[in-house]
Each structure stands twice: as structure tokens, then as C-alpha cells.
Amino acid sequence: MKEGGGLTWPQIRYRTLAGLLGFGGVAALIGALFIPWEGLRFVVAEAGVAALIAGILAGLVEPHFRQEFARDAFLAAFRYVLPNEFKEEVEKIIRFEFIAERQVWTVRVDRIEGDDEVVLVTSSFDKVIKNRTKAPHKKGGYYTQHRLARRSTTQPMRSGTP
Numbered sequence: 001m002k003e004g005g006g007l008t009w010p011q012i013r014y015r016t017l018a019g020l021l022g023f024g025g026v027a028a029l030i031g032a033l034f035i036p037w038e039g040l041r042f043v044v045a046e047a048g049v050a051a052l053i054a055g056i057l058a059g060l061v062e063p064h065f066r067q068e069f070a071r072d073a074f075l076a077a078f079r080y081v082l083p084n085e086f087k088e089e090v091e092k093i094i095r096f097e098f099i100a101e102r103q104v105w106t107v108r109v110d111r112i113e114g115d116d117e118v119v120l121v122t123s124s125f126d127k128v129i130k131n132r133t134k135a136p137h138k139k140g141g142y143y144t145q146h147r148l149a150r151r152s153t154t155q156p157m158r159s160g161t162p
Contacts, residue, residue, distance in 0.1 A: 017058070018055050019059065021054050021055030022056060022059065023055070024051045028048025032045035075091055075094065096132070097137065098129050098132065098137075098139050099132055100128070102127070103125070103128075104127075105123065106124045107121065107122070107123045108123070
């Protein structure tokens with residue numbers, strides 16, 4: 001039932017269950033007032049409070065923190081499995097707000113007519129970045145252009161120099 005941003009069937013079932021828990025808790029609290037036995041009245045009233053709180057937590061708090069809980073559970077599980085040198089790196093990668101979905105670097109090298117020692121190098125980047133957070137953020141792409149120098153073919157190359 002996902003049409004243009006509406007609720008999915010699992011979301012409808014989940015919200016219905018959260019509403020029933022809350023409604024059942026209120027009904028149990030009211031119903032406990034009419035129970036003549038003190039012990040049973042106490043048990044029903046406490047169960048009503050528990051169901052009401054569970055409905056509130058299920059309906060309001062849990063959907064907002066589901067992703068954070070899953071991320072923290074993943075970190076906790078893999079901290080015991082991964083070697084020490086990988087633990088910090090995995091945690092850093094998981095905390096990234098932006099993930100590159102696609103990245104293409106195109107480099108074209110063309111000869112210059114009339115000059116056998118010079119070429120024209122053209123490069124371009126095409127990058128698609130996904131914002132993993134719920135808040136809208138702007139992310140600028142930074143590109144460093146390295147200056148390439150002309151190398152003379154008459155001078156011998158020394159090791160370690162371009």
C-alpha cells in the first residue's frame with residue numbers, strides 16, 4: 001500500500017498494535033476501579049499502566065530511534081569479533097553522514113599536434129552522494145587539481161624525482 005509516500009502495511013499494523021496497547025491500558029485502568037477484590041484490582045491496574053506505557057513507547061519513541069538502536073547493536077556485536085585495529089575504522093565508517101553511491105573519474109589524454117613531448121590531460125568527476133541523515137544537509141564536492149610540469153627528455157631522470 002505504498003502509494004506516493006503513504007503508510008505501508010507493516011507500518012499500519014504496527015501503529016494499530018501500539019494504539020490497541022494504549023487503549024487496552026486505559027481500559028484496564030478504568031476497569032480495575034470496578035473490580036471488588038483488592039489483589040486482582042492491583043494486578044489489573046498495574047497491567048493497565050504497563051500496557052499504556054508500552055503503547056506510548058511503541059507509538060512515539062521506538063519509530064524515531066529504530067535506526068540508532070540497530071546501528072548501536074551492530075557496533076556492540078562487532079566489537080567482540082573484529083580485531084582491535086579494525087574496531088575504530090568500522091565505527092568511523094558507520095558514523096558517516098554521507099555515502100558515495102556512485103563515483104566515476106574519467107581521464108582523457110590527447111596528443112598536441114606538432115609537439116611530440118606535450119599532451120593535453122582532461123579529467124572529470126561524476127559523483128552521487130547520499131545523505132543518510134534525516135535532516136537536509138548540503139555537501140560540497142572538493143576537487144584538487146595537481147599541476148603537471150613538462151619533463152625534458154634531454155635530462156636524465158634521477159630516482160625519486162618526477
